[in-house]
Amino acid sequence: xxxxxxxxxxxxxxxxxxxxxxxxxxxxxxxxxxxxxxxxxxxxxxxxxxxxxxxxxxxxxxxxxxxxxxxxxxxxxxxxxxxxxxxxxxxxxxxxxxxxxxxxxxxxxxx
Amino acid sequence: xxxxxxxxxxxxxxxxxxxxxxxxxxxxxxxxxxxxxxxxxxxxxxxxxxxxxxxxxxxxxxxxxxxxxxxxxxxxxxxxxxxxxxxxxxxxxxxxxxxxxxxxxxxxxxxxxxxx
Numbered sequence: 001x002x003x004x005x006x007x008x009x010x011x012x013x014x015x016x017x018x019x020x021x022x023x024x025x026x027x028x029x030x031x032x033x034x035x036x037x038x039x040x041x042x043x044x045x046x047x048x049x050x051x052x053x054x055x056x057x058x059x060x061x062x063x064x065x066x067x068x069x070x071x072x073x074x075x076x077x078x079x080x081x082x083x084x085x086x087x088x089x090x091x092x093x094x095x096x097x098x099x100x101x102x103x104x105x106x107x108x109x110x111x
Numbered sequence: 112x113x114x115x116x117x118x119x120x121x122x123x124x125x126x127x128x129x130x131x132x133x134x135x136x137x138x139x140x141x142x143x144x145x146x147x148x149x150x151x152x153x154x155x156x157x158x159x160x161x162x163x164x165x166x167x168x169x170x171x172x173x174x175x176x177x178x179x180x181x182x183x184x185x186x187x188x189x190x191x192x193x194x195x196x197x198x199x200x201x202x203x204x205x206x207x208x209x210x211x212x213x214x215x216x217x218x219x220x221x222x223x224x225x226x227x
Contacts, residue, residue, distance in 0.1 A: 002155045006155075035213040037156075037213070042204070042220070043219070043220070044206055044217035044218065044219055044220055045156065045206075045217060047213065047214060047215050050213070050214070056215065088155060088156055090156070090213045096173065099158070099161075099170070100146070100158040100212065100213060101158070102155050102156040102157065102158065103155060104154065104155035105154075105155040105156070
């Protein structure tokens with residue numbers, strides 16, 4: 001049972017815009033930055049978004065992050081087949097769950 | 112460039128211990144701490160703990176507290192994670208990840224399988 005809640009799956013067709021949600025609480029998303037990772041099976045996660053909405057160098061601007069209250073979202077526009085992967089959200093947590101908590105991950109399928 | 116290279120896959124019996132290493136290169140080892148994160152098959156990521164390299168201070172998650180020990184060897188720029196009294200639900204891919212965390216720098220992962 002993950003502290004942050006993500007939908008287990010999402011899908012879209014090439015060129016479409018998809019969003020993945022991440023729900024938390026006042027002790028994590030509500031007061032701390034949100035991070036997003038992309039992960040392919042059997043490999044290490046790759047940082048996509050830090051500080052709620054900042055893209056590290058090299059991450060395409062098709063990927064964007066947003067946050068409102070205790071929920072956050074990752075949006076992927078112009079969906080490509082190579083975007084098919086697992087996506088994880090993370091945040092610092094000020095409660096005993098912490099200090100870093102993750103979502104359960106969302107499997108994105110490009111149809 | 113920063114590289115974190117982990118030790119190879121392990122198969123252990125229930126009740127045994129496992130020690131995974133994470134060798135760092137490309138930066139000053141004592142400037143950044145390490146986190147350990149695991150991922151059970153088909154599951155999300157789980158933060159296990161963190162160690163500060165310059166003084167060895169540690170913080171562990173409540174879930175593994177008492178079974179987990181993190182250490183570093185500054186002479187070889189290597190971080191270690193030892194998990195004792197292994198159970199079947201410890202079967203997972205274990206990652207080291209350098210500070211700042213959550214961040215860019217992760218090891219490639221070490222698969223630990225616990226099976227009788």
